[in-house]
Amino acid sequence: MYADDFLYKKLDERKKEGSFRQLKLPEGKIDFCSNDYLGIVHDNKLTESNPRLNDIVGQGQLLPDLRSGAGATGSTGSRLLAGNYQLIEQTEKQIASFHQSDTALIFNSGYDANIGSIAAIAQRGDTILYDALCHASIRDGIRLSFAESFSFAHNDMEALAKRLQHTRDSKGNIIVVTETVFSMDGDLCPLNELVALCEKYSAHLVVDEAHATGVIGERGEGLVQHLGLQNKVFARMHSFGKACGCHGAVILGSATLRDYLINFSRSFVYSTSLPPHAVAMISEAYKLFPTMQAERKQLQGLIQQFQSANISYEKLSSQTAIQVVIIPGNENVKTLAEKLQENNLDVRPILYPTVPKGKERLRIVLHAFNTNDEVGILTEMLK
Helix, strand or coil: CCCCHHHHHHHHHHHHCCCCCCCCCCCCCEECCCCCCCCCCCCCHHHHHCCCHHHHHCCCCCCHHHCCCCECCECCCECCCCCCCHHHHHHHHHHHHHCCCCEEEEECCHHHHHHHHHHHHCCCCCEEEEECCCCHHHHHHHHHCCCEEEEECCCCHHHHHHHHHHHCCCCCCEEEEEECECCCCCCECCHHHHHHHHHHCCCEEEEECCCCCCCCCCCCCCHHHHCCCHHHCCEEEEECCCCCCCCCEEEEECHHHHHHHHHHCHHHHCCECCCHHHHHHHHHHHHHHHHCHHHHHHHHHHHHHHHHCCCCCEECCCCCCEEEEECCCHHHHHHHHHHHHHCCEECEEECCCCCCCCCCEEEEECCCCCCHHHHHHHHHHCC
16 A cells, blocks of 8 residues: 555645545536637537548548658657657747747647746746736746746736836846736736836736637737737747637747747656647637637627626626636535536636635636526526
8 A cells, every 4th residue: 555644634634624626527517617718619610610630639640731750649759859740830830920929839738838938938036026816837937947036916017016116126137927817817917007017127028828819809819919019028828728629838939039948948848749639729729719700709798798797796897708706715605606516507616725715706707609598597596
């Protein structure tokens, strides 16, 4: 038997505070939980739009025009060894062109992209200033770097300005990190003000667009491009595992940044690259989601419906697919989530310590495939 007794203490602590996590299988309920914002996965849109992808996904075979030395089911190594191939470089150029960036570099996940880029870019003597609600992957990248770091109050530009003033005489680089759509509150960052402050204090701005990809902008290009700020942001991360309906992520930036990450980003250097069937899906998603204006319009209609509904709990203001209802206390929010689940609504509770104590919540995700009636049932149950 394995000697795993030393693990019990922390697990018991989680159970006592009501925050013990367990995996659940999908049960066919109405989806108010997943990040499939446009319904690309729900409606099987990638293989519908290009049936040839079934040859890759279903049979593990490469299409003739994708042959590149790697097999469909595996890439056989890291990008710097045997795992680089023509399709992945073509897809990076396709994505860079769409996002109006000099270059793009594909990572295996958004987590890999954030920890790998931030830990590599920020060096000893540098200072990182990050929004207090930044994702765990950003925080982990900061922890892995040798830079000094400070958080600033969420979306508080006055607090950021004070931090920038305090560090303006620093000999190292100043790196500001934020997200465009925050995953737990569903709100947007004040990007124009952020860019102006970074320009004023010569800071490098790094932006995570994971929850904006496919959703924000006329073609789902993200908030940075939607506001025409793509030439004023040092690095952008776009994730493919949400609205794009596939897997992986990309860092956008200059050719120098791409070369730097290829040389110094450990999550890139030491990871087996994505296999061609995964990259083919990414390429197809970037042909598909820019055309899905009807789905984005439907999603906006549902957002307005939810925001205008009267419910009995505190509701955060959000114009994105992520809607938040605050239910303080782990047991309280779990009880309400269970009631919704019993009524065929897949809504999940977000517990402390994922969010601060007293800010436990229902994280309700709206999708283009949800109906007005379904949202109506949900809001009625929250009265």
